[in-house]
Amino acid sequence: MxxxxxxxxxxxxxxxxxxxxxxxxxxxxxxxxxxxxxxxxxxxxxxxxxxxxxxxxxxxxxxxxxxxxxxxxxxxxxxxxxxxxxxxxxxxxxxxxxxxxxxxxxxxxxxxxxxxxxxxxxxxxxxxxxxxxxxxxxxxxxxxxxxSPEIKSSAINQRIEATRLNDIIDQRLARPPNNTELANLLHLSESHFYCICQQQFGVSPQKYVMRRRMQRAKFLLLNSKIPLSALASELGFSDVSSFSRAYKKYYQQPPGQTRTLFQLGLNANHASIRK
Incomplete structure (x- = not known):
């Protein structure tokens, strides 16, 4: 071409x-x-x-x-x-x-x-x-x-309240918000929001959203018995396969392995206590 x-x-x-x-x-x-x-x-x-x-x-x-x-x-x-x-x-x-x-x-x-x-x-x-x-x-x-240089320079001294951003994302995990929705809720233009997010957190807004989704996924894997299909739906993935691919790319291991290794560790601790 x-x-x-x-x-x-x-x-x-x-x-x-x-x-x-x-x-x-x-x-x-x-x-x-x-x-x-x-x-x-x-x-x-x-x-x-x-x-x-x-x-x-x-x-x-x-x-x-x-x-x-x-x-x-x-x-x-x-x-x-x-x-x-x-x-x-x-x-x-x-x-x-x-x-x-x-x-x-x-x-x-x-x-x-x-x-x-x-x-x-x-x-x-x-x-x-x-x-x-x-x-x-x-x-x-x-x-x-x-x-544009003008957008970047105007965003240098601005910051996003991380707690507010996390709350917005966590309330929408089943249908993750896009950049426009996040920017509107934070009362910023999308271009400013994108630049501030890059400067403050070192990642694009959607990578930040994915980070929150993966953190929640790991918490649920380790602290509940929720089936992977229900977990995938709760975190906005269309099916288990899509969720498993995203999780493996983020943590370098499948979600089932995370849960299994954690359970094996718990069982080993319980066995040592009984001894």
Whole structure:
């Protein structure tokens, strides 16, 4: 692929795992798609976005028959992309595509998402160069705003109350909040919220959410007999398989092994006490 492009991708209920030699922006449009990276997962629905760096392995699974994405395939060597980098005073590879993460489109962007998808439908085989340039620049510039020097400098002296953030997340574990929801509840713009979270906690908001989910998962594994299927549902995973993959990536062992090893340790302690 030589030039960057915008396209629609009907996932339906298909699933798979792959990587590309170019970055991608995966924008949820219709239905819902589960997307997993090596250190985090999220669900893409209308206006929720997965940022996929070059060569980042990712797993996807459509949860509805109409699950569909609007995809931006980005070629960093594309002269049009390089011109945007110069105009925005940003390196996309060092900002937007530095790591896999999830963000949300601003509410005012949702009508433009609908417009973009409909424009691509009019030309099913391939978008014209003009339409490609229009849609690629629209979403690239919108999503890269959170990395602008002005946003970063204004976020330096701001902090998030960690207790408040944890409470919000913990109350929504069965349906984890996205960045827009978190930012609204904390009375911040999403771009400021993203920057403050990165500066204060060293991770993106959705990685912070995943951390809370995994901490809760381990607590329940060690302190209850709740079945894995119920635990997965309580923590917002679509099934045991998705939960087990996320847990193993985070703790380097399957959830069942965590519970078994803990129980074996308890039994050994009880046996030594009886002696």
């Amino acid at each position: 030589i030039n960057s492009r915008a396209r629609r991708n009907l996932i339906a209920q298909d699933s798979g795992e792959h990587r590309h030699d170019f970055p991608q922006i995966l924008i949820g449009w219709r239905g819902e798609i589960e997307c997993e990276f090596s250190k985090g997962s999220g669900r893409l629905n209308n206006g929720l976005v997965g940022i996929v760096p070059n060569a980042a392995e990712h797993l996807f699974r459509g949860l509805n028959n109409n699950s569909e994405l609007l995809v931006i395939d980005v070629v960093l060597e594309d002269p049009y992309i390089q011109a945007m980098e110069q105009a925005c005073n940003l390196s996309f590879s060092e900002t937007l595509f530095k790591q896999p993460h999830f963000v949300s489109l601003a509410p005012e962007m949702l009508p433009l998402l609908e417009y973009s998808a409909n424009q691509l439908l009019l030309d099913k085989k391939t978008a014209t160069p003009q339409l490609n340039c229009q849609l690629v620049s629209l979403f690239m510039t919108q999503l890269s705003q959170m990395y």
